[in-house]
Amino acid sequence: MPKVLISDKLSPAAVQIFKDRGIDVTFEPDLGKDKDKLLSVIGDYDGLAIRSATKATEKIINAATNLKVIARAGIGVDNVDIPAASKKGIIVMNTPFGNSITTAEHAISMMMAVARQIPEANASTHAGKWEKSRFMGVELTSKTLGVIGAGNIGSIVIDRAQGLKMKVVAYDPFLSEERALQIGVEKVELDELLGRADFITMHVPLTDQTKNILSQDNIAKLKKGVRIVNCARGGLVDEEALAEALKSGHVAGAAFDVFAVEPATDSPLFNLPNVVVTPHLGAATTEAQENVALQVAEQMSDYLLTGAVTNALNMPSVTAEEAKVMGPWIKLTGHLGNFTGQMTDEPIKAINILFDGEASEMNLKALTAATIAGIMRRRNPDVNMVSAPVIAKENGIKVSTTKQDQSGAFEGYVKVTVVTEKRERSVAGTVFSDGKPRFIQIKGINIDAEVGAHMLYTTNEDVPGIIGALGQTMGENGVNIANFTLGRAEAKGEAIALLYVDEPVPAPAIKALEDTGLFQQVKPLTFDV
Numbered sequence: 023m024p025k026v027l028i029s030d031k032l033s034p035a036a037v038q039i040f041k042d043r044g045i046d047v048t049f050e051p052d053l054g055k056d057k058d059k060l061l062s063v064i065g066d067y068d069g070l071a072i073r074s075a076t077k078a079t080e081k082i083i084n085a086a087t088n089l090k091v092i093a094r095a096g097i098g099v100d101n102v103d104i105p106a107a108s109k110k111g112i113i114v115m116n117t118p119f120g121n122s123i124t125t126a127e128h129a130i131s132m133m134m135a136v137a138r139q140i141p142e143a144n145a146s147t148h149a150g151k152w153e154k155s156r157f158m159g160v161e162l163t164s165k166t167l168g169v170i171g172a173g174n175i176g177s178i179v180i181d182r183a184q185g186l187k188m189k190v191v192a193y194d195p196f197l198s199e200e201r202a203l204q205i206g207v208e209k210v211e212l213d214e215l216l217g218r219a220d221f222i223t224m225h226v227p228l229t230d231q232t233k234n235i236l237s238q239d240n241i242a243k244l245k246k247g248v249r250i251v252n253c254a255r256g257g258l259v260d261e262e263a264l265a266e267a268l269k270s271g272h273v274a275g276a277a278f279d280v281f282a283v284e285p286a287t288d289s290p291l292f293n294l295p296n297v298v299v300t301p302h303l304g305a306a307t308t309e310a311q312e313n314v315a316l317q318v319a320e321q322m323s324d325y326l327l328t329g330a331v332t333n334a335l336n337m338p339s340v341t342a343e344e345a346k347v348m349g350p351w352i353k354l355t356g357h358l359g360n361f362t363g364q365m366t367d368e369p370i371k372a373i374n375i376l377f378d379g380e381a382s383e384m385n386l387k388a389l390t391a392a393t394i395a396g397i398m399r400r401r402n403p404d405v406n407m408v409s410a411p412v413i414a415k416e417n418g419i420k421v422s423t424t425k426q427d428q429s430g431a432f433e434g435y436v437k438v439t440v441v442t443e444k445r446e447r448s449v450a451g452t453v454f455s456d457g458k459p460r461f462i463q464i465k466g467i468n469i470d471a472e473v474g475a476h477m478l479y480t481t482n483e484d485v486p487g488i489i490g491a492l493g494q495t496m497g498e499n500g501v502n503i504a505n506f507t508l509g510r511a512e513a514k515g516e517a518i519a520l521l522y523v524d525e526p527v528p529a530p531a532i533k534a535l536e537d538t539g540l541f542q543q544v545k546p547l548t549f550d551v
Contacts (some may be wrong), residue, residue, distance in 0.1 A: 371442055
């Protein structure tokens with residue numbers, strides 16, 4: 023009988039599901055706070071169900087001699103060392119959709135609260151004052167709401183805001199025109215949203231692209247009198263710059279549930295007029311907690327009893343038997359997707375995947391999901407192989423797959439083509455007998471490139487001096503080249519280079535290469551190898 027430990031507070035309904043399905047469950051909701059005790063008992067369990075209090079560190083994972091799955095009731099897994107779990111063969115799951123409605127409703131509530139200054143008016147009235155003239159609010163009806171991020175939660179906010187008769191504009195690089203039309207939102211660029219919105223709400227993950235998306239410069243572009251809501255992630259807004267804009271009156275109000283540093287015991291936003299703050303309550307409703315608890319119990323039970331994998335962050339949704347054969351191919355398709363995702367800045371209309379030979383005989387659903395997840399991971403690190411196809415569908419991205427018999431020198435390969443309004447971009451790869459993924463074609467140009475954690479991709483005309491420029495520039499900037507691959511369409515025609523380097527290529531090296539005038543494109547890339 024599998025044994026599961028629940029070390030954080032979880033709905034009793036989850037405990038009952040485990041019991042009903044014949045799993046030996048231990049429910050100790052405060053154990054996650056006692057690291058030493060958790061370390062001493064974790065070796066007895068096959069599964070660990072957690073929320074945010076338990077820290078599944080490398081030390082804990084290494085002591086978990088029998089552990090097969092860690093499941094987080096919620097979306098964030100910052101408290102789980104996923105690389106350490108992967109090395110031990112432990113699956114890490116989450117529940118990405120269990121609290122979407124709750125988080126969206128909290129954002130709407132915060133918007134209403136800041137529009138009518140409800141918290142301040144409440145405190146004033148409780149204090150025995152009757153300051154009716156002090157708390158003049160604004161209506162939401164007919165106001166323009168700017169939504170940054172129109173994915174799962176953002177689209178729910180859009181729907182609710184439309185019910186309040188607000189005009190909604192959205193900025194989201196992944197939002198297609200078709201999807202925008204479907205949800206009834208006007209798709210705009212970020213600068214236009216900043217200049218038009220009376221209210222702004224954010225629903226994006228914290229990535230390199232979204233960090234400080236409301237920077238000091240962007241805050242200066244805001245329409246005077248705007249009100250800002252953040253129930254997504256701390257770090258999306260420059261809190262110091264926002265505080266100054268609030269003090270000057272350029273921004274009329276703000277409502278924040280998340281902060282750059284949490285727990286937030288101090289913030290530039292605290293104690294400012296018309297700033298509503300809550301302690302990260304986005305998912306804190308009875309319904310959301312029940313939903314994620316039930317999902318975790320079902321997912322863990324399915325895996326421990328049948329081998330089925332759902333909502334895994336470090337493994338495809340396939341059976342354990344399939345995973346043994348498909349593992350290297352799943353890694354390959356993730357790399358192919360990640361390459362095209364990093365190379366594509368505009369909205370994606372379609373993803374076309376060709377499976378040749380050996381690859382065509384595998385679980386194409388898992389390989390397709392791995393490809394889509396790789397494409398989207400640049401902008402959404404929370405995406406996984408289960409949620410990626412759903413997100414693609416929500417954004418109107420058409421995904422097509424083609425199978426064909428072995429057609430060349432390789433026993434099998436996968437080719438990924440991403441289609442946007444402006445161009446098509448393709449990359450192909452295979453798995454060698456040593457189990458290592460390789461890039462074998464980019465833009466129709468044949469190559470043979472090993473995939474590394476840090477890479478540099480360049481395009482240029484096939485002229486002398488390219489190798490020298492790349493080598494000299496990397497050397498001058500202290501970057502060691504592990505592997506150097508060149509390819510060209512024809513003599514004097516279009517050519518590419520793919521460098522596998524030991525560390526990230528610094529910005530000065532990128533600029534130096536661009537300044538030579540030899541390259542049409544210079545692009546640093548990263549891969550999870």
